[in-house]
Structure formats: structure tokens, C-alpha cells
Amino acid sequence: MTDELLTAIELALENRWDEAHRIVQRHDGDSTAAWIHAVLHKIEGDLGNSRYWYRQARRLEYVDHDPTSELQEIKTTLAPSDDRP
Numbered sequence: 001m002t003d004e005l006l007t008a009i010e011l012a013l014e015n016r017w018d019e020a021h022r023i024v025q026r027h028d029g030d031s032t033a034a035w036i037h038a039v040l041h042k043i044e045g046d047l048g049n050s051r052y053w054y055r056q057a058r059r060l061e062y063v064d065h066d067p068t069s070e071l072q073e074i075k076t077t078l079a080p081s082d083d084r085p
Contacts (some may be wrong), residue, residue, distance in 0.1 A: 001027055002078050009075050013068065017043060031057045035074055043067050051072055 004023050011020035021040050027033035038053035042063075054060045062070055 001030065001033075005032055005036060007028075008033075009071050009078075012036070012040060012043065012071055013039055029058075032074065032078065035059050035062070036071070036072070037059060039067050039070050039074070 005027065008020040008022035008023040011017075011023070017040055020036070024033045024037045024040065034053050034057035038050050038057055038059065039062075041047070041053060044050075051060070051063060054063055
């Protein structure tokens with residue numbers, strides 16, 4: 001699942017929102033997928049739906065964050081610990 005979520009992040013960073021969205025939808029119930037889902041809806045401009053997914057992810061503190069920076073942060077949390085500096 002981690003590889004798929006990383007792929008979703010890369011797709012989102014490439015402005016391929018629909019493809020990224022399809023991936024995260026397959027992982028409904030996972031908090032990291034919900035967090036990515038929240039960012040995708042923020043990018044789309046659907047702030048109500050975005051807030052719903054932030055609540056699911058328990059990450060409401062990120063509602064006003066920059067989506068690109070936020071996706072990079074999520075990517076860092078998903079990276080294996082031996083890949084971190």
C-alpha cells in the first residue's frame with residue numbers, strides 16, 4: 001500500500017489529480033490515504049470534502065497548509081526510515 005500512496009503523491013505533484021484520487025479511494029480507512037485524499041480535494045477546490053478527509057485522517061491542523069509542501073511532508077512520513085537523512 002505504501003508504494004501506491006507514494007505513487008498517488010507523485011501523480012498529484014504532476015497535476016494528475018484524477019489518477020491520484022483513484023488510488024487513494026482504494027485505501028479507504030487508512031489515515032495516510034485519508035490525509036492525501038484531503039489534500040487532493042483541497043487542490044480541487046472542494047474545501048468541504050477536504051475538511052471531511054482531514055477529520056478522517058485526524059489532521060485538521062493541516063487545513064490551511066500549502067498542498068505541495070504538505071504532499072512532500074506526507075511523502076517523507078511514508079519513506080522507509082533507512083532512506084531518511
